[in-house]
Amino acid sequence: MPIERGLDPHINHASENSKNYINFFTYSEYKKEQTKYSYFKLEKVFGTRKANFINKLKYWLSKCGRNINGISGKWIYNPTHEWANQLNCSTSTIKRLIKSLEEQGIILSKKVNAKRYNQTKWYSLNFNLLNNMLTSQDIKDNTVKNKWTNRLVQNEPIIISNNRNNYTNTSSKKFKNNYSDSKEEEINFSNVLKERTAQKTKLTTNETKLVEQMVYLWNKVFIYSRNPIKAYISKSNKKALVDVLNNHFEGDLDKWREYALAVNSSQFLMGEKETKKNFRAIFSWLIKEETLEKIMNNEYGIGDRELDMNNISKNIEEKKEEVVNKMDKKISEYMKIKINDKKEREEFIEYVKSASITEDDRYGILKNIIKQVPKNYILEREEYKEIKENLYESYVMKKHLSITKIEVREKIRNKIKKIIENKENSHKLLEELDKKIMKKQVLKQMS
Structure with a gap:
C-alpha cells in the first residue's frame, strides 16, 4: 500500500493498528527477534550502540514495517527522540548513529512525501549488505579479541x-x-x-565565541518584537547550544538564524494565539531536541505570522499605546493612594448629577459623555461601568492636577513622539519605551 501524500510527520503510519509512536517492546519479544542475527556478531562488527540500534530497527520493520510504492522492502518512521528513549541515550547520539550507518550503507533512508514542508525520513535495512558483513565476520583468535577490547575501552x-x-x-x-x-x-x-x-x-574558546554569536543573532531577530523571546547564556544551556548548532544546523550560524526567524513567524510560539494557559514559548524550551524537531517540521503554525523585522512601524505604534495605557494606569493608581477614594467618589456622583454638560462643568469631564445616554444610566448601569470609571479618573486628575485623563494620555503620546524623533536606530525604540513604563516618578513626565 503506497504512502499517502501529506502524512503527519509526527505520527507513525507504519500500520493501521500502530499507535502514534512505536511503543517499548518487552524483553521476551526482543529475544525472539534475535534468532536470525547473533547479537555477539553484530556487536563485534558495529559496536554496542550500533548493534542495539540495528536490532531495534529490524524488530520494528518485522512488526509494523510498511511497503512504499515503487520502493522494495519494508520501511518505518519513528521520531529521533523516541529512538533515544528506547536506547536510553540522547537524540544527538541517535543522529550520529543513523548518519554513520547510512554512510556504511547498512541503513537506507527515503523522503517519501512530495510536500515541501514534510521532509520526513523513512528507514529500512540493507539486509544483503548486512548478511555479507556478518558472514565474513569469523570468530577471531585471542589477539583479535584483545584488539577489540582495546577498541571498546577507547570508544565505550x-x-x-x-x-x-x-x-x-x-x-x-x-x-x-x-x-x-x-x-x-x-x-x-x-x-x-x-x-x-x-x-x-566546559567549553573551548571557540565554542564560547560560537555560543555568544548564537545569542547575539537570535536577539537581533527579536529586537523588533513588542514582546521578544530573549536568548541568554547560562551554565545549564551553553553546552546544549553548542550541541544544537552542531547536531541540528551543521555548525551553520545562518541556519540557526533561520530557526529564530521560524519561531518569530509563529503566532502560537510568540504567545499571540488564544490558549487555555496563555502559552508563549521560552528560550530554554525552544532549544530542546523534541521542540527543534517539531518546529523544523513546520509544526506550531510556522509561517502564519508576519516577521517583526517587516513590521517595525506597526510594532512601534502598538508599543506607544502600550506605554500610554501603562503610564495612565500608574497615574490613576498613584492618585487613588493620595486621595480619600470613597469621599471623592461620592462627590463625583453629586457633581455629575448636578452639573450640566454645557454649563457648570468646571472640570470639563461631562463633554465626553455620550449626549444620547442619560447621566443616570452611566452612573447606575453595568454596561456603562468603564465609561463611569474613566470619567471619575478624569474628575480626580482635573481636580487635583489640573489635567484630565484625555489630556494626560495626549501629553504622554507627545513625549513618546519626541523620543522617537530623537532616536536614530528604530530597533532601540521598543527597549527605550519599555524603560519609560518602568519609571517610578511617572508624574514628573507630565511636567
Whole structure:
C-alpha cells in the first residue's frame, strides 16, 4: 500500500493498528527477534550502540514495517527522540548513529512525501549488505579479541560487574588498563562522574565565541518584537547550544538564524494565539531536541505570522499605546493612594448629577459623555461601568492636577513622539519605551 501524500510527520503510519509512536517492546519479544542475527556478531562488527540500534530497527520493520510504492522492502518512521528513549541515550547520539550507518550503507533512508514542508525520513535495512558483513565476520583468535577490547575501552564505557551492580567509568586512564583486577571499594566513582560532567560542560574558546554569536543573532531577530523571546547564556544551556548548532544546523550560524526567524513567524510560539494557559514559548524550551524537531517540521503554525523585522512601524505604534495605557494606569493608581477614594467618589456622583454638560462643568469631564445616554444610566448601569470609571479618573486628575485623563494620555503620546524623533536606530525604540513604563516618578513626565 503506497504512502499517502501529506502524512503527519509526527505520527507513525507504519500500520493501521500502530499507535502514534512505536511503543517499548518487552524483553521476551526482543529475544525472539534475535534468532536470525547473533547479537555477539553484530556487536563485534558495529559496536554496542550500533548493534542495539540495528536490532531495534529490524524488530520494528518485522512488526509494523510498511511497503512504499515503487520502493522494495519494508520501511518505518519513528521520531529521533523516541529512538533515544528506547536506547536510553540522547537524540544527538541517535543522529550520529543513523548518519554513520547510512554512510556504511547498512541503513537506507527515503523522503517519501512530495510536500515541501514534510521532509520526513523513512528507514529500512540493507539486509544483503548486512548478511555479507556478518558472514565474513569469523570468530577471531585471542589477539583479535584483545584488539577489540582495546577498541571498546577507547570508544565505550568500561563495565565492571560482580553479578549485582554495573559501574561505569569514562576514563581508561583511571584504571590504568587493569580494571578487571580492581576492587569496587577502591574506586571513587562519584568523583570520576563529577570530573566527567565538568569536562562535558566546559567549553573551548571557540565554542564560547560560537555560543555568544548564537545569542547575539537570535536577539537581533527579536529586537523588533513588542514582546521578544530573549536568548541568554547560562551554565545549564551553553553546552546544549553548542550541541544544537552542531547536531541540528551543521555548525551553520545562518541556519540557526533561520530557526529564530521560524519561531518569530509563529503566532502560537510568540504567545499571540488564544490558549487555555496563555502559552508563549521560552528560550530554554525552544532549544530542546523534541521542540527543534517539531518546529523544523513546520509544526506550531510556522509561517502564519508576519516577521517583526517587516513590521517595525506597526510594532512601534502598538508599543506607544502600550506605554500610554501603562503610564495612565500608574497615574490613576498613584492618585487613588493620595486621595480619600470613597469621599471623592461620592462627590463625583453629586457633581455629575448636578452639573450640566454645557454649563457648570468646571472640570470639563461631562463633554465626553455620550449626549444620547442619560447621566443616570452611566452612573447606575453595568454596561456603562468603564465609561463611569474613566470619567471619575478624569474628575480626580482635573481636580487635583489640573489635567484630565484625555489630556494626560495626549501629553504622554507627545513625549513618546519626541523620543522617537530623537532616536536614530528604530530597533532601540521598543527597549527605550519599555524603560519609560518602568519609571517610578511617572508624574514628573507630565511636567
